[in-house]
Amino acid sequence: MRLSKYFLPILKENPKDAEIVSHRLMARAGMIKQQSAGIYSWLPLGKRVLDKVCDIVREEQNRAGAIEILMPTVQSADLWIESGRYNDYGDEMLRIKDRQDRAMLFGPTNEEMVTDIFRSYVKSYKDLPLNLYHIQWKFRDERRPRFGVMRGREFLMKDAYSFDLDYEASKAAYNRMFVSYLRTFERCGLKSIPMRADTGPIGGSLSHEFIVLAETGESQVFCHRDFEGFAVPPADLNYDDDAAVAGIVEKWTTPFAATDEIMEKEDWARAAWDGLAEEARVSARGIEVGHIFHFGTKYSEPMNAYVQGPDGKQHFVSMGSYGIGPSRLLGAIIEASHDEAGIIWPKSVAPFDVGLINMKPGDTACDAACEKIEAALENAGLDVLYDDTDERAGAKFATADLIGLPLQVIAGPRAVAEGNVEIKVRATGERETLSIEAAINRLAEAR
Amino acid sequence: MRLSKYFLPILKENPKDAEIVSHRLMARAGMIKQQSAGIYSWLPLGKRVLDKVCDIVREEQNRAGAIEILMPTVQSADLWIESGRYNDYGDEMLRIKDRQDRAMLFGPTNEEMVTDIFRSYVKSYKDLPLNLYHIQWKFRDERRPRFGVMRGREFLMKDAYSFDLDYEASKAAYNRMFVSYLRTFERCGLKSIPMRADTGPIGGSLSHEFIVLAETGESQVFCHRDFEGFAVPPADLNYDDDAAVAGIVEKWTTPFAATDEIMEKEDWARAAWDGLAEEARVSARGIEVGHIFHFGTKYSEPMNAYVQGPDGKQHFVSMGSYGIGPSRLLGAIIEASHDEAGIIWPKSVAPFDVGLINMKPGDTACDAACEKIEAALENAGLDVLYDDTDERAGAKFATADLIGLPLQVIAGPRAVAEGNVEIKVRATGERETLSIEAAINRLAEAR
Numbered sequence: 001m002r003l004s005k006y007f008l009p010i011l012k013e014n015p016k017d018a019e020i021v022s023h024r025l026m027a028r029a030g031m032i033k034q035q036s037a038g039i040y041s042w043l044p045l046g047k048r049v050l051d052k053v054c055d056i057v058r059e060e061q062n063r064a065g066a067i068e069i070l071m072p073t074v075q076s077a078d079l080w081i082e083s084g085r086y087n088d089y090g091d092e093m094l095r096i097k098d099r100q101d102r103a104m105l106f107g108p109t110n111e112e113m114v115t116d117i118f119r120s121y122v123k124s125y126k127d128l129p130l131n132l133y134h135i136q137w138k139f140r141d142e143r144r145p146r147f148g149v150m151r152g153r154e155f156l157m158k159d160a161y162s163f164d165l166d167y168e169a170s171k172a173a174y175n176r177m178f179v180s181y182l183r184t185f186e187r188c189g190l191k192s193i194p195m196r197a198d199t200g201p202i203g204g205s206l207s208h209e210f211i212v213l214a215e216t217g218e219s220q221v222f223c224h225r226d227f228e229g230f231a232v233p234p235a236d237l238n239y240d241d242d243a244a245v246a247g248i249v250e251k252w253t254t255p256f257a258a259t260d261e262i263m264e265k266e267d268w269a270r271a272a273w274d275g276l277a278e279e280a281r282v283s284a285r286g287i288e289v290g291h292i293f294h295f296g297t298k299y300s301e302p303m304n305a306y307v308q309g310p311d312g313k314q315h316f317v318s319m320g321s322y323g324i325g326p327s328r329l330l331g332a333i334i335e336a337s338h339d340e341a342g343i344i345w346p347k348s349v350a351p352f353d354v355g356l357i358n359m360k361p362g363d364t365a366c367d368a369a370c371e372k373i374e375a376a377l378e379n380a381g382l383d384v385l386y387d388d389t390d391e392r393a394g395a396k397f398a399t400a401d402l403i404g405l406p407l408q409v410i411a412g413p414r415a416v417a418e419g420n421v422e423i424k425v426r427a428t429g430e431r432e433t434l435s436i437e438a439a440i441n442r443l444a445e446a447r
Numbered sequence: 448m449r450l451s452k453y454f455l456p457i458l459k460e461n462p463k464d465a466e467i468v469s470h471r472l473m474a475r476a477g478m479i480k481q482q483s484a485g486i487y488s489w490l491p492l493g494k495r496v497l498d499k500v501c502d503i504v505r506e507e508q509n510r511a512g513a514i515e516i517l518m519p520t521v522q523s524a525d526l527w528i529e530s531g532r533y534n535d536y537g538d539e540m541l542r543i544k545d546r547q548d549r550a551m552l553f554g555p556t557n558e559e560m561v562t563d564i565f566r567s568y569v570k571s572y573k574d575l576p577l578n579l580y581h582i583q584w585k586f587r588d589e590r591r592p593r594f595g596v597m598r599g600r601e602f603l604m605k606d607a608y609s610f611d612l613d614y615e616a617s618k619a620a621y622n623r624m625f626v627s628y629l630r631t632f633e634r635c636g637l638k639s640i641p642m643r644a645d646t647g648p649i650g651g652s653l654s655h656e657f658i659v660l661a662e663t664g665e666s667q668v669f670c671h672r673d674f675e676g677f678a679v680p681p682a683d684l685n686y687d688d689d690a691a692v693a694g695i696v697e698k699w700t701t702p703f704a705a706t707d708e709i710m711e712k713e714d715w716a717r718a719a720w721d722g723l724a725e726e727a728r729v730s731a732r733g734i735e736v737g738h739i740f741h742f743g744t745k746y747s748e749p750m751n752a753y754v755q756g757p758d759g760k761q762h763f764v765s766m767g768s769y770g771i772g773p774s775r776l777l778g779a780i781i782e783a784s785h786d787e788a789g790i791i792w793p794k795s796v797a798p799f800d801v802g803l804i805n806m807k808p809g810d811t812a813c814d815a816a817c818e819k820i821e822a823a824l825e826n827a828g829l830d831v832l833y834d835d836t837d838e839r840a841g842a843k844f845a846t847a848d849l850i851g852l853p854l855q856v857i858a859g860p861r862a863v864a865e866g867n868v869e870i871k872v873r874a875t876g877e878r879e880t881l882s883i884e885a886a887i888n889r890l891a892e893a894r
Contacts, residue, residue, distance in 0.1 A: 007514050007577060009568035033564055035519055036551070041564055042517040044579075050517070067454050070489040070497070072482055072601045073520060073584055074541075074553070091546045094521075096553075098600075099538045099588045104483070106521070106543075106553075117480055117488055121456035130454060132491075137520055137584070141546045153545075154519045 001352070003387045007044050010399055021216050022334035023148030025343050029403045038145025038153030045403060046330075048351035050156070053326045053333075054135055056187045056348065057158050064180035064239050066131040066160045071113050073137055077103035079112035083302050094139045106139035111299050111321055114161040118317070119305040125165045125315070128307065129173055133160030135326065147218070150287075150331040160322040165309055167296065170318035172242040174206065174294045175249045177322040179233055181210050181290045182252065184324065186232040188333055189346025192289060193227050195257040198265075209259065210290035214336040217285030222263060222273050224255035225280050259286070287332045294320040343404030344427050352385040353377075354443055355405040357396050359412035361388050369416045369436055373409060380444035401426065407443060448799070450834045454491050457846055468663050469781035470595030472790050476850045485592025485600030492850060493777075495798035497603070500773045500780075501582055503634045503795065504605050511627035511686050513578040513607045518560050520584055524550035526559035530749050541586045553586035558746050558768055561608040565764070566752040572612045572762070575754065576620055580607030582773065594665070597734075597778040607769040612756055614743065617765035619689040621653065621741045622696045624769040626680055628657050628737045629699065631771065633679040635780055636793025639736060640674050642704040645712075656706065657737035661783040664732030669710060669720050671702035672727050706733070734779040741767040790851030791874050799832040800824075801890055802852040804843050806859035808835050816863045816883055820856060827891035848873065854890060 009030040018024040026032045031046030042050055058068065074096065080086035094106040107113065114132055122130065135158045145153050162173035178194065185192035190212045197209040211221050233248055256276060258269040273281070300306065300316040309315045330349075337344045345351070354377055358370045370386060377384050385405060387396050393412075400408050408424040410431075415421055421439050424431045434442060456477040465471040473479045478493030489497055505515065521543065527533035541553040554560065561579055569577065582605045592600050609620035625641065632639035637659045644656040658668050680695055703723060705716040720728070747753065747763040756762045777796075784791045792798070801824055805817045817833060824831045832852065834843050840859075847855050855871040857878075862868055868886050871878045881889060 005512065007516075007568075007579065030568075033567060035560060035563070036521070036523045036549075039519045039521055039523075041519060041560070043564075044514050044516055047515055047517050065452065067491050068494055069454075069491055070494050072486045072488060074483070074486055074586060074601050076483045076486075094543065094545065096541060096543050098541065099590070102483075113482060113488070116482070117490075120480060121454075121477075132454065139521060143546070154521050 001383070001385050003385060004389050006385070008399075008403070009043065010402065017146075018148065020147050020150065020335070021338060022150065022331040025334055025338060025402070026148055026331070029343060032149060038142060038151070040149055040152060040154075045351050049330055049345070049349055050326060052349040052351070053188060053330050054156075054158070057184055057324055057326055058135065060180045060184040060187070061133050061158065061160060063183075063235070064131075064176045065129075066133045066177075066180075068134065069117075069132050070134045071107070071110050071117075071136060073107055073139070074104050075107045075113055077105055079116055079303075080105070083112045083115075083299055085112070092140045092142065094141050107136075108138055108140045109157075109321070109323075110134070110136075110159055111161065111319075112303065115299045115303045115305045115319070118163055119303060122163070123307060125307050125309045128317070129162065129164050129169060131160055131162040131173060131177075133158060133322070148331060149327040150218075152327065155325055156327045158324045158326060162320045162322070163305075163317045164319075165307065165315055165317065167318055170294060170296070170320055172245065174292065174320045175242070175245045176239050177292050177320070178208065178249050178252070179237065179239075179245055181292065181322070181324070182232045182248075183235070185210060185212065185289060185329075187348055188329060189348060190289065190333060190336055193221070193223050193257050193286075194252055195221065195223070195259055196253075196262060197259070197291065198261065205296070206294040208253075208292050209288050210292075211257075211259065211286035212289050212332050212336055213284045213286050214332065215285055216335045217287045219286055219288075220260040221258070221284055221286035222260075223257035223282050224276065225282050226255040227257065227282070287335055289329050289332050290322075290324045292320065292322045338404070341398070342402035345404045345406060347406050350406050351383075351403070352405050353382040353407065353447065354384045355400045355403070355408045356384050356386045357400060357408060357410045358386070358388050359393050359396070359410065361390060363413050365416045366411050366413055369411050369421065373411070373421070373436065373440060376440045377443055380440075380447065382443065382447055407446060409439060409443065448830070448832050450832060451836050453832070455846075455850070456490065457849065464593075465595065467594050467597065467782070468785060469597065469778040472781055472785060472849070473595055473778070476790060479596060485589060485598070487596055487599060487601075492798050496777055496792070496796055497773060499796040499798070500635060500777050501603075501605070504631055504771055504773055504776075505582065507627045507631040507634065508580050508605070508607060510630075510682070511578075511623045512576075513580045513624075513627075515581065516564075516579050517581045518554070518557050518564075518583060520553055520586070521551050522554045522557075522560055524552055526563055526750075527552065530559045530562075530746055532559070539587045539589065541588050554583075555585055555587045556604075556768070556770075557581070557583075557606055558608065558766075559750065562746045562750045562752045562766070565610055566750060569610070570754060572754050572756050575764070576609065576611050576616060578607055578609040578620060578624075580605060580769070595778060596774040597665075599774065602772055603774045605771045605773060609767045609769070610752075610764045611766075612754065612762055612764065614765055617741060617743070617767055619692065621739065621767045622689070622692045623686050624739050624767070625655065625696050625699070626684065626686070626692055628739065628769070628771070629679045629695075630682070632657060632659065632736060632776075634795055635776060636795060637736065637780060637783055640668070640670055640704050640733075641699055642668065642670070642706055643700075643709060644706070644738065645708065652743070653741040655700075655739050656735050657739075658704075658706065658733035659736050659779050659783055660731045660733050661779065662732055663782045664734045666733055666735075667707040668705070668731055668733035669707070670704035670729050671723065672729050673702040674704065674729070734782055736776050736779050737769075737771045739767065739769045785851070788845070789849035792851045792853060794853050797853050798830075798850070799852050800829040800854065800894065801831045802847045802850070802855045803831050803833045804847060804855060804857045805833070805835050806840050806843070806857065808837060810860050812863045813858050813860055816858050816868065820858070820868070820883065820887060823887045824890055827887075827894065829890065829894055854893060856886060856890065
């Protein structure tokens with residue numbers, strides 16, 4: 001992509017209302033634009049990262065056996081009256097009347113609708129286990145939207161819903177999602193720690209939040225140092241092996257871990273923390289990036305979602321739900337990976353793989369070198385953002401650092417005259433001068 | 448994908464309210480489920496096709512130089528008051544009050560919001576041309592939603608918006624979208640014919656609808672037989688060559704073409720039709736799949752979207768907008784390509800490439816043959832839906848024909864005992880018995 005033909009509106013100033021670094025950097029890097037309080041447009045650079053995050057989420061959901069669907073944003077109030085949640089949700093629910101004066105709402109979550117889909121089609125235990133997910137815009141009318149896309153009103157959510165015959169099977173479904181979340185966040189460049197959590201308006205008895213450690217995190221968290229050494233399961237994990245999956249969950253839930261919310265409310269948590277040796281304690285800032293719930297028959301009973309079991313009897317299905325906010329996750333990645341100059345994207349979610357900077361567009365040798373590098377890298381399957389604009393060098397460097405592409409290639413007239421370019425690694429700042437051929441090979445390998 | 452682990456709820460009966468064949472087939476093939484009037488969930492098979500259609504739309508938008516963004520669904524009424532359209536839109540606009548009692552709405556289209564994005568960042572003619580598009584859910588509160596996803600209330604739309612310094616440049620932008628639409632529909636297996644159209648609530652002076660011919664189409668259309676021989680431009684068309692692109696538009700807009708709406712309203716259209724030789728006349732049923740508009744400064748003037756020109760003066764930008772409904776397009780594909788037994792997907796949008804039917808699951812030889820074929824085809828990059836269920840053969844054949852995968856492989860115990868399977872081409876019904884190896888090779892080539 002040529003920057004001269006792209007739409008990358010870099011801001012020099014921080015937005016006044018941007019309280020946290022990810023919000024500031026996303027606005028300055030031309031990734032998002034606020035349209036109303038808590039409602040954002042995703043500009044081209046932001047959209048590219050959002051797509052990459054969603055692709056990782058989707059791949060890991062599919063790997064764990066979840067099946068993708070797509071439910072609408074606007075829901076009928078009837079379903080929520082049926083489940084008994086219509087009044088519980090309070091002012092956060094965006095209620096709508098359509099032209100026929102029917103009560104509708106902009107979905108804040110989809111337990112009711114997916115249960116309706118399930119009961120419409122599934123009649124037998126033979127069709128279980130079933131886990132349906134979608135990635136769709138949600139709306140929660142927060143009293144005080146803030147932190148950019150981290151706590152917006154309209155936000156993207158991946159929500160999965162599992163249906164099983166009994167508690168044991170639904171616990172296995174919960175475990176599969178638990179493990180897929182560990183993998184999802186690691187692939188986004190994040191180390192996540194699962195922590196027991198409150199269930200809030202979703203309900204149920206068992207719930208974990210996945211917390212990413214970041215100095216600028218929104219809340220204080222407390223955990224055992226053992227987590228630092230834990231390895232995330234590999235891609236070829238057999239998700240059909242319930243015992244193996246349960247073993248991973250066991251391992252990741254054994255050491256102490258709790259949010260400040262739990263520490264305040266639960267005496268056991270405070271006692272467990274106090275019981276830890278000083279050197280085992282990690283107290284840090286964290287950001288919630290995922291939340292999973294097991295709630296059994298909370299929705300299936302009032303909504304009459306049952307299957308015929310092997311015993312010939314009707315059983316209300318046991319359910320769980322599993323949420324990741326890709327827009328929020330993207331913010332968390334920036335909170336965890338940035339410096340004074342801007343964003344430092346992990347390779348897996350970078351909007352482009354390489355930033356190619358032509359220091360003197362119009363100079364025949366520089367143009368030829370850049371075009372050669374651009375073509376060779378794109379041929380090798382890399383996405384290149386080629387800065388062919390007339391900006392001065394300082395501004396180009398600042399933009400490249402701000403938008404945080406993992407690798408930069410700098411083609412200046414002096415180096416190019418000697419057949420060379422410079423490669424810069426964004427994360428470390430390391431620079432190296434290489435021949436054009438060697439630079440192409442190095443970058444193609446880095447893919 | 449194993450059908451035993453998939454979610455493909457086939458219906459035996461047509462939904463009562465399904466008036467048209469695409470609606471009936473999508474419901475019966477387990478692609479969609481109605482949630483409220485004109486509001487649908489996309490089930491796994493439907494979601495896969497929708498994604499394929501969106502990918503084609505996206506690729507052709509990018510090829511023509513449009514840049515993808517993503518605007519939110521909920522908009523502030525303020526922007527629409529600014530443009531003067533807030534009252535024009537009438538009851539079709541879904542109006543919403545948020546918890547602060549602010550007037551919001553679920554976007555039916557995005558001219559206002561994208562103009563707001565433009566004016567926030569772009570100041571100079573040097574940043575033009577610019578064309579921003581997104582693929583996002585829209586809501587139009589139709590008085591009488593019907594025809595399944597063809598005329599839903601919540602529907603997916605790809606809408607692109609071009610910004611140029613003057614009329615001539617914006618006409619070139621219009622032409623690029625015109626040509627990209629021809630390519631988009633052809634890649635979806637459809638022949639589209641551009642017809643002059645009314646501009647309706649979008650406004651402006653120049654507009655074309657793209658109509659696909661299908662016996663079950665919603666409206667009568669009239670055109671010259673010349674269109675039958677027109678070839679769609681190739682993928683390597685140079686979209687930067689304004690003259691070449693204009694030449695293609697000229698060619699495709701010269702022969703007579705009009706919808707019944709235009710024929711009724713415009714005397715010139717009736718006269719032109721009457722003037723055609725009998726053998727040149729094609730009168731057929733058609734479906735609108737795209738609509739493009741040039742409206743100049745209709746939004747840029749009231750909303751103060753201008754750039755500094757080369758003359759140093761301020762110029763309101765000249766704009767156009769360009770819409771394709773992927774959900775509607777999907778319905779049109781089915782209208783144009785089905786038979787008594789079900790859907791016949793064009794290869795480019797098929798949810799899976801191959802349906803693999805095991806006639807006797809549990810039979811060691813059949814299972815081994817199917818697993819070998821499944822692995823080999825997936826290795827070759829094909830998406831396989833493997834029917835490993837216990838259904839009886841007749842039901843499996845009916846399902847395979849209903850969901851319309853282009854190619855079927857049938858593995859029955861007698862053929863497999865001789866090392867053979869049968870291949871069936873869905874579109875023609877042709878069947879051929881081949882050795883397992885030969886079948887794998889044939890299918891891998893068909894990719």
